[in-house]
Amino acid sequence: MTKLTNLTIAQARDKMAKGEFTALELTEAHITAMQAKRSLGAYITETAEQAREEAKASDLRRQAGQIGALEGIPLGIKDLFCTKGVQTTAASHILEGFKPPYESTVSGKLKAAGSVMLGKLNLDEFAMGSSNMTSYYGKVVNPWKSKSDPAKLLVPGGSSGGSAAAVAARIAMGATGTDTGGSIRQPAAFCGITGIKPTYGRCSRWGIVAFASSLDQAGPMARDVRDCAIMLGSMAGHDAKDSTSAPLPVPNFEAALTGDIRGLKVGIPKEYRPDGLSDEILRVWEQGIEWLKAAGATPVEISLPHTKYALPTYYIVAPAEASSNLARYDGLRFGQRVEGKTLDDMYKKSRAAGFGSEVRRRIMIGTYVLSAGYYDAYYSKAQKVRRLIAEDFTKAFQDVDVILTPTAPSAAFGMDENTDDPVTMWLNDVFTIPTSLAGLPGLSLPAGLNADGLPLGLQLIGRPFDEETVFKVAGVMESAANFTALPEGV
Amino acid sequence: MIIQGDTGDWEIVIGLEVHAQVISKSKLFSGAATDFGAEPNDQVSFVDAGFPGMLPVINEKCVEQAVRTGLGLKAKINLTSVFARKNYFYADLPQGYQISQYDMPIVGEGTLLIDLADGSSRAIGIERLHLEQDAGKSIHDMHPSKSYIDLNRSGVALMEIVSKPDMRSPEEAGAYLTKLRTILRYLETCDGNMQEGSMRCDANVSVRPVGSTELRTRCEIKNVNSIRFVQQAIEYEARRHIDVYENGGEIRQETRLFDSAKGETRSMRSKEHAHDYRYFPDPDLLPLVVAQDFVDGIQATLPELPDDKKARFMTDFGLNSYDAGVLVAERASADFFEQVAAGRDAKMAANWVMGDFFAAMNSGDYSWEKPPVSAVNLGKMIDLIKDGTISTRLAKDVFIFMVETGKDPAIIVEEKGLKQVTDTGAIEKAIDEIMAANPDKVAEVKAGKDKLMGWFVGQVMKATQGKANPGMLNELIVKKFQE
Amino acid sequence: MSLDKKAVRAIAELARIEIPDEDLDHLAGELSGILQFVEQLAEVDTTGIAPMSSVADLTLPLRKDEVTDGGQVAAVLANAPDADDGFFTVPKVVE
Ligand SMILES: [Mg+2]
Numbered sequence A: 001m002t003k004l005t006n007l008t009i010a011q012a013r014d015k016m017a018k019g020e021f022t023a024l025e026l027t028e029a030h031i032t033a034m035q036a037k038r039s040l041g042a043y044i045t046e047t048a049e050q051a052r053e054e055a056k057a058s059d060l061r062r063q064a065g066q067i068g069a070l071e072g073i074p075l076g077i078k079d080l081f082c083t084k085g086v087q088t089t090a091a092s093h094i095l096e097g098f099k100p101p102y103e104s105t106v107s108g109k110l111k112a113a114g115s116v117m118l119g120k121l122n123l124d125e126f127a128m129g130s131s132n133m134t135s136y137y138g139k140v141v142n143p144w145k146s147k148s149d150p151a152k153l154l155v156p157g158g159s160s161g162g163s164a165a166a167v168a169a170r171i172a173m174g175a176t177g178t179d180t181g182g183s184i185r186q187p188a189a190f191c192g193i194t195g196i197k198p199t200y201g202r203c204s205r206w207g208i209v210a211f212a213s214s215l216d217q218a219g220p221m222a223r224d225v226r227d228c229a230i231m232l233g234s235m236a237g238h239d240a241k242d243s244t245s246a247p248l249p250v251p252n253f254e255a256a257l258t259g260d261i262r263g264l265k266v267g268i269p270k271e272y273r274p275d276g277l278s279d280e281i282l283r284v285w286e287q288g289i290e291w292l293k294a295a296g297a298t299p300v301e302i303s304l305p306h307t308k309y310a311l312p313t314y315y316i317v318a319p320a321e322a323s324s325n326l327a328r329y330d331g332l333r334f335g336q337r338v339e340g341k342t343l344d345d346m347y348k349k350s351r352a353a354g355f356g357s358e359v360r361r362r363i364m365i366g367t368y369v370l371s372a373g374y375y376d377a378y379y380s381k382a383q384k385v386r387r388l389i390a391e392d393f394t395k396a397f398q399d400v401d402v403i404l405t406p407t408a409p410s411a412a413f414g415m416d417e418n419t420d421d422p423v424t425m426w427l428n429d430v431f432t433i434p435t436s437l438a439g440l441p442g443l444s445l446p447a448g449l450n451a452d453g454l455p456l457g458l459q460l461i462g463r464p465f466d467e468e469t470v471f472k473v474a475g476v477m478e479s480a481a482n483f484t485a486l487p488e489g490v
Numbered sequence B: 001m002i003i004q005g006d007t008g009d010w011e012i013v014i015g016l017e018v019h020a021q022v023i024s025k026s027k028l029f030s031g032a033a034t035d036f037g038a039e040p041n042d043q044v045s046f047v048d049a050g051f052p053g054m055l056p057v058i059n060e061k062c063v064e065q066a067v068r069t070g071l072g073l074k075a076k077i078n079l080t081s082v083f084a085r086k087n088y089f090y091a092d093l094p095q096g097y098q099i100s101q102y103d104m105p106i107v108g109e110g111t112l113l114i115d116l117a118d119g120s121s122r123a124i125g126i127e128r129l130h131l132e133q134d135a136g137k138s139i140h141d142m143h144p145s146k147s148y149i150d151l152n153r154s155g156v157a158l159m160e161i162v163s164k165p166d167m168r169s170p171e172e173a174g175a176y177l178t179k180l181r182t183i184l185r186y187l188e189t190c191d192g193n194m195q196e197g198s199m200r201c202d203a204n205v206s207v208r209p210v211g212s213t214e215l216r217t218r219c220e221i222k223n224v225n226s227i228r229f230v231q232q233a234i235e236y237e238a239r240r241h242i243d244v245y246e247n248g249g250e251i252r253q254e255t256r257l258f259d260s261a262k263g264e265t266r267s268m269r270s271k272e273h274a275h276d277y278r279y280f281p282d283p284d285l286l287p288l289v290v291a292q293d294f295v296d297g298i299q300a301t302l303p304e305l306p307d308d309k310k311a312r313f314m315t316d317f318g319l320n321s322y323d324a325g326v327l328v329a330e331r332a333s334a335d336f337f338e339q340v341a342a343g344r345d346a347k348m349a350a351n352w353v354m355g356d357f358f359a360a361m362n363s364g365d366y367s368w369e370k371p372p373v374s375a376v377n378l379g380k381m382i383d384l385i386k387d388g389t390i391s392t393r394l395a396k397d398v399f400i401f402m403v404e405t406g407k408d409p410a411i412i413v414e415e416k417g418l419k420q421v422t423d424t425g426a427i428e429k430a431i432d433e434i435m436a437a438n439p440d441k442v443a444e445v446k447a448g449k450d451k452l453m454g455w456f457v458g459q460v461m462k463a464t465q466g467k468a469n470p471g472m473l474n475e476l477i478v479k480k481f482q483e
Numbered sequence C: 001m002s003l004d005k006k007a008v009r010a011i012a013e014l015a016r017i018e019i020p021d022e023d024l025d026h027l028a029g030e031l032s033g034i035l036q037f038v039e040q041l042a043e044v045d046t047t048g049i050a051p052m053s054s055v056a057d058l059t060l061p062l063r064k065d066e067v068t069d070g071g072q073v074a075a076v077l078a079n080a081p082d083a084d085d086g087f088f089t090v091p092k093v094v095e
């Protein structure tokens, strides 16, 4: 029999329905695995006891015939989602010890669907990063090892690095992520799993620690496309508590996995081949195009002319919103305080001690671009360019049904690489950020390994609220890719 | 108002920013209650306390109230408006920003007519009205080294109503605030209670030599909590500016506080920071769009406003400007008056309402919901005067009994036997008795001392316990002496 | 745009983050680098383009005026580093 931790959500669901094992057994297997793999640093807070209780309750519900879509499935929750009574840190020192008196809408919906929470997953501090190196609670290690240098510690990507590592290492069947500029898709690609950032407005932001409100979106990270579809079905839906939540019904995403993509047009943006893009990435992208052609879809070259400006636009918009969103961390009502002689003294000391360097840097950039005399040149300009970027996609989607691109410009890199210059670091998100700025759904799935044995991801981008087409095409690609490689120790 | 300085005449330029608390059950962006006087932090949602992940959702009533107020100020309603964040750090601002409106407020330009003591009126421009959240409250006197923070007010909806710099004297500023409060109360969009802080005023004051049209540096006096103090603060501040200029100094733009005990303004230490609010559209809130139908619907339910009511009272009831102005100052007093005056002598109704009735109202624990005398009874009492059942003099007694018992005036007249004596024979008999008892005084009158006739009137009144019809009594006494 | 130490100090002041003097130079360099990077937006022609503050193609939803929240002093104060007598507390503010 396969190890319980190696099942997909769909498999576990079907086996539990047949009575092959209980939620408690499934949960216990994951708790054991979670505790055995603490060296990955994937969890900030483990909630094993609570998980057992939830699993028992799930088994009782099952006996009573109440079976939710994720009944008894053990999940990890990114520590950016507020969880009632369970410490929620956003990976920041400033929130250490904070126990929200409320449950985020998305984690609450997952609970309501019957799932079990194993713990709170590590991330980049306040979701700011692409490497999961900025967490106050320690770096997350990518469970994948490079063939050429197995001793080298690789980053899992970020900011949902704990989520990606946990799913890849089989210490959670699935996890929640959040994506502001690529924070679901890039770590999914680095860890060889599947993740989707749905359309902005598809999942409620209520109860998720805000980074950049106009970009933040929650989404599932799981082992395959079907699991993502199942999870998203439970996470999505209109929420009157979030004014930007779309008042739309939630489609049956799993039902979209028909395997039939004949006649679909797939856009291949010519601007996604920047100078110096590795041959490996280009090759896996070409491969993806071939798979789609073989399945009866038609590749169409498209142009997204403002692509080049997405990164600078993002690095104005996101820090600007963050500088304001993070003003509430002031040592007054929750979290860590450093005493001061005056109120301002207390603010400055608490925030200096509570925020790490990347967060401080982004708050300062954001403060600057909004300040008097610079607003028009930076913030307002970026918001205009953002419209042009969004319009590029609108135009492209007049001709195609979905767009295929690489997820990231490289495979997972070493913890000691790329981290000295912020701008170089940000280039990791060059393929994911345009989608975020346009609010579109973007899915990353593993498409192959590089020469060093590390996973590479491809990204599918859809029309607003057309996650179904994205899932359908992703399902076909997943079958074609037949990605069966596993990280070390799984 | 012109202030004579050492170097010449100066004029004051005043603009007012009023923060009016919107009447609504719950807050602008959360479901917490807005009642005054709750226990500290008891009316606080996690949204109001700026907790992680909390998001604002706007209250439709507050939008409606802002539009209603805009219409009452004859202002332009902007069908699309935008909420922006005003970023600054303060202990009672939990989110680190105030959600306000910046370059696209819900209400644009309007006007407000102020009524001055000399009976004239003047139009003051309204620059804009926008919706925003209130902050919490910092209490500085509960602990030697700490300030205490209560977030009950945090997130309560405010309308910030900004005037143009059109006022030229403390009196005009007072008249503006009085009128604005009247309009808000008519509209039932703000209760106008300055003591409880539901209406607060910031005054922008500058001065300039008479004849000059430039605007000089202004100072903002924050949060003055009565109309009288606003006027004092403006006057003090204007004289301070003139002093500074006349001594060769310059005024620095700053925020000042009014110390009502000393009657002075002083620089606010906590506001010395260079401010840079970094306004930007709140990404948690989408543009607020109201339909023209929605606006028209509110317009249709607008009450008659004080200016129109005053004009109508003057034309329909023949009241003078002053009386009409006093009666329309409160919608309830105007309604009360109209009920009393309906089908009656309006001037007489106005005198009774503004005289004995207002005096009674102010002398005890009364309100418009619980007046000392009902409009129906006051009207009936006026009818009793008109039909001669009681004299005006007796009516004063009837009024007092009405206040004490709440009874119908006709029943009081009956029970207390206050019916006026209109029987000629009875009055004549009383006159004869007084004349017979005072032959010397009768002689004096007959000798030409006419003034003494008043003494006889008084004596007869006394003898009849005030019930003699005064007109008949006067007439009969004159007749008796001519006999 | 290149930021000097003075500018960085002013930004830190606005953001209420204490920065030791010895860090100012390094930070000024980093922030200047970021600004230089984002300044390439200047080459984009945005004449006549309205700023896009949200991708949500919606207008603001309105909620009913009902009291649905509050009455939870203990929960509101539970995470406070320092609270007294039902209040949050801070170092004394002089107005
Ligand atoms: Mg103001």
Ligand SMILES: [Zn+2]
Binding pocket: B019, B132, B160
């Ligand atoms: Zn204001």
